[in-house]
Amino acid sequence: MLIRKSKPHDIRSSEITPSGAYMDRRRFLATGAAGAGAVLFSGLFMPTVGRTAPLSGVIKGSYTVDEPLTDKEAATTYNNFYELGTGKDDPVENAHYLKTDPWTVAIDGLVKGAGTYSFEDLIHPHKLEERVYRLRCVEAWSMVIPWVGVPLADVIRRLEPQGSAKYVAFETLVDPVRMPGQVRNALPWPYREGLRMDEALHPLTMLAVGMYGESMLPQNGAPIRLVVPWKYGFKSIKSIVRISFTEEQPPATWNMQNPREYGFYSNVNPDVDHPRWSQAKERRIGEFFKRPTLPFNGYGEDVASLYAGMDMTKNY
Amino acid sequence: MPMPSIAKRLLKPAVFTLCLAPALWMGALAFTGGLGANPIEALTRGMGDWALRFLLVGLALTPLKGITGWGWPVRVRRMIGLFAFFYAALHLSSYVVLDQFFDWSAIWKDIIKRPYITVGMATFIALIPLAATSTNAMVRRLGGRRWKMLHRLVYAAGIGGVFHFFMLVKADLREPMIYAVVLAALLGWRIVTIVRKNAATERAI
Numbered sequence: 060m061l062i063r064k065s066k067p068h069d070i071r072s073s074e075i076t077p078s079g080a081y082m083d084r085r086r087f088l089a090t091g092a093a094g095a096g097a098v099l100f101s102g103l104f105m106p107t108v109g110r111t112a113p114l115s116g117v118i119k120g121s122y123t124v125d126e127p128l129t130d131k132e133a134a135t136t137y138n139n140f141y142e143l144g145t146g147k148d149d150p151v152e153n154a155h156y157l158k159t160d161p162w163t164v165a166i167d168g169l170v171k172g173a174g175t176y177s178f179e180d181l182i183h184p185h186k187l188e189e190r191v192y193r194l195r196c197v198e199a200w201s202m203v204i205p206w207v208g209v210p211l212a213d214v215i216r217r218l219e220p221q222g223s224a225k226y227v228a229f230e231t232l233v234d235p236v237r238m239p240g241q242v243r244n245a246l247p248w249p250y251r252e253g254l255r256m257d258e259a260l261h262p263l264t265m266l267a268v269g270m271y272g273e274s275m276l277p278q279n280g281a282p283i284r285l286v287v288p289w290k291y292g293f294k295s296i297k298s299i300v301r302i303s304f305t306e307e308q309p310p311a312t313w314n315m316q317n318p319r320e321y322g323f324y325s326n327v328n329p330d331v332d333h334p335r336w337s338q339a340k341e342r343r344i345g346e347f348f349k350r351p352t353l354p355f356n357g358y359g360e361d362v363a364s365l366y367a368g369m370d371m372t373k374n375y
Numbered sequence: 376m377p378m379p380s381i382a383k384r385l386l387k388p389a390v391f392t393l394c395l396a397p398a399l400w401m402g403a404l405a406f407t408g409g410l411g412a413n414p415i416e417a418l419t420r421g422m423g424d425w426a427l428r429f430l431l432v433g434l435a436l437t438p439l440k441g442i443t444g445w446g447w448p449v450r451v452r453r454m455i456g457l458f459a460f461f462y463a464a465l466h467l468s469s470y471v472v473l474d475q476f477f478d479w480s481a482i483w484k485d486i487i488k489r490p491y492i493t494v495g496m497a498t499f500i501a502l503i504p505l506a507a508t509s510t511n512a513m514v515r516r517l518g519g520r521r522w523k524m525l526h527r528l529v530y531a532a533g534i535g536g537v538f539h540f541f542m543l544v545k546a547d548l549r550e551p552m553i554y555a556v557v558l559a560a561l562l563g564w565r566i567v568t569i570v571r572k573n574a575a576t577e578r579a580i
Contacts (some may be wrong), residue, residue, distance in 0.1 A: 130412070137412030148411060198545075200413060245547045264556035316546060335489055335543065337481065344412050348476060 497533030
């Protein structure tokens with residue numbers, strides 16, 4: 060179903076921070092001040108994780124990892140999401156700014172189903188499934204996360220891209236009110252990412268709307284984000300508001316920021332170091348010893364064929 | 376400004392306690408799970424932050440004396456400098472022990488391949504002779520002039536420390552920028568002072 064196309068400068072009433080959010084913050088600060096003494100030497104010196112709603116009707120997906128899940132607390136408080144701040148604990152602290160209901164996603168470019176879709180219209184025709192994936196950050200730490208979402212391929216097929224579409228491009232919301240990190244230009248906004256069509260259609264690639272059985276929290280990219288488990292985490296763009304089908308390779312934010320350090324492909328590769336640090340090992344969050352990083356983050360059997368004949372040291 | 380004798384006696388113990396507080400605080404957080412999801416990174420970063428802060432505080436004491444005429448800043452300068460070395464040593468230990476767990480080949484590769492680690496290591500090495508010659512006996516042995524010459528290495532260490540921070544940041548340069556501005560101001564004050572002094576000498580001639 061199509062809804063009216065909104066212009067980027069339109070301010071919807073939903074974008075205005077409701078007074079409840081301010082009050083919540085005040086209450087949080089007050090509780091924090093009162094409890095600070097008691098909390099000083101306990102491990103509780105952590106921001107509140109946030110509210111989630113359990114997701115229903117989720118089926119177990121076929122992909123899982125035989126490794127212990129990362130602590131939910133860690134996965135929802137240690138985040139890279141520069142739209143909510145550049146520190147690891149900024150996203151959870153600023154999460155309350157990011158209101159995600161209502162949410163729309165613009166579909167455009169070389170595609171039959173172009174238009175503006177509500178979150179529900181984009182996701183609900185598909186069956187939600189849970190998949191446990193490894194997540195490897197380009198900063199050499201990793202997690203194991205039970206995502207809830209839908210295969211991107213199913214959504215793409217429903218939207219019917221034209222034969223000339225070779226790439227899929229994604230954009231994150233730009234709204235300095237809901238995303239206070241965007242007040243400064245730490246990165247050129249909007250955050251952009253892209254996949255080759257065969258990567259986007261790969262069965263491992265998913266659009267995630269939740270994790271740990273519950274709806275996605277703002278700090279993790281609510282309400283809808285990409286998950287591409289064989290690529291470094293920054294490829295898995297968060298809080299998506301636009302999906303475009305293009306003939307040319309689309310721009311990708313970190314690649315624009317520093318092309319020598321972040322390639323378009325950014326497949327997890329222990330043999331190609333980041334210019335400033337080694338990618339041979341990673342620290343799994345919650346573990347003391349580093350573990351060796353696996354080619355394609357351990358998904359080589361599924362995806363290595365996508366890159367047959369390509370020089371991965373040049374197409375990093 | 377003459378100081379009451381009680382303040383004089385309390386100055387060093389008070390400064391010592393203050394300087395030790397960040398280490399105790401971070402240690403307490405580490406043992407109570409208060410360092411977040413990646414405590415090793417938090418500890419390494421935290422110790423590095425404090426090493427740089429103490430280095431800059433140490434460099435601020437001479438200008439502070441010059442501007443205010445107070446005597447006490449210079450009396451705690453050695454202690455502050457040694458604390459900068461202490462935090463730098465904890466920072467390096469955290470990297471060697473907790474981050475790399477004595478993987479010497481990985482550490483060596485880091486030092487030669489990663490410019491920010493090369494600079495960080497060089498900065499630490501520059502601090503070693505300063506810490507080693509910090510005793511009164513060493514000042515006497517070296518002689519004031521040579522000791523002073525040697526201790527100018529602290530300027531290189533300050534610049535190296537700020538560069539080290541700059542080079543490891545991915546996109547948000549605000550924090551290293553603050554350190555850079557403070558360092559530039561402290562070194563700038565010294566340059567201005569020298570230039571003025573030279574000008575005054577010339578006028579006198």
